[in-house]
Amino acid sequence: MMEGRPKVIAKRAVYDPQDGFRAQHFDGNGSSAEELVVLASWSEGRAMTDEKDPERIAARLLENGSCIAVIIKCGPQGALVATATSHKWIRAFPSPRVWKIGSGDVFSAAFAHAWLQEGRAVLESAWFASRTVAEYVGTRAETFSQETLMRIREDSNLALSKSSDTSRAIPDGTIYLAGPFFTTNEQWLVDEARFALHDMGFKVFSPIHEIGEGPANVVAPADLFALENSALVFALLNGLDTGTIFEVGYARARGIPVVGLAESIEAKPLTMLIGSGCAISNDFATSVYTACWQLMGDV
Structure with missing residues (x-):
């Protein structure tokens, strides 16, 4: 080579x-x-x-x-x-x-x-x-x-x-991208996750991109409506942002699968997430691919 x-x-x-x-x-x-x-x-x-x-x-x-x-x-x-x-x-x-x-x-x-x-x-x-x-x-x-x-x-x-004569279609369901976006680092990670999922052909709903900032009584209902209609939640858990944790719990209560990225968080604070069936990884690429594979029914 x-x-x-x-x-x-x-x-x-x-x-x-x-x-x-x-x-x-x-x-x-x-x-x-x-x-x-x-x-x-x-x-x-x-x-x-x-x-x-x-x-x-x-x-x-x-x-x-x-x-x-x-x-x-x-x-x-x-x-x-x-x-x-x-x-x-x-x-x-x-x-x-x-x-x-x-x-x-x-x-x-x-x-x-x-x-x-x-x-x-x-x-x-x-x-x-x-x-x-x-x-x-x-x-x-x-x-x-x-x-x-x-x-x-x-x-x-x-x-x-x-081997198949036809390609496997990307599922029509939307991935809800949950995560904080209040600092440059947080916004960068949201952008990276959104790009990676989009680049592989998946539909992504990102609250900061689709809804933006605004009054709580406007933003929260719009975000939750999108979450309720999503096929999977991809959660950026670094920092354990309260809004993100709420969205994860909301999703699991409705039977929506959750894949989470927790790069530097010990297992103990994640007990309820792991125990409720969320797939948590400390690696970005792993979590992105896990989300895609879950939506395609491969894992």
């Missing part, structure tokens, strides 16, 4: 743009391959094709004569694995923790290992890569034992039959 933009001439190549909205085509610097597989995130695919739909992104990238397969990674929805004759969707494997740093590199490395070194089919290699990423983000392990690799292989082989 090489990170950078050297000119590559290869018989078989796996290309991961790694540049988000600045992603470039493999042959943009004169690189060429007899057989090319492009692994791109949804944002990278959009950057390279000006298309928004993963199916259209893949179709455009496959127009390159040497490109035999395209994989578009779509977060909790899984990934589209497209060739000239087949478009299949694979699922992500939920994990108890999500360590995002390096996850894209692990997907690329695992796919390359299965496809280039082991000679496995593209779809099978993609499932192997997805399961390997789940192991990595859940454990932060940089190397895997043979026993772990065997388990990863078994899980991915079993999942192969779950």
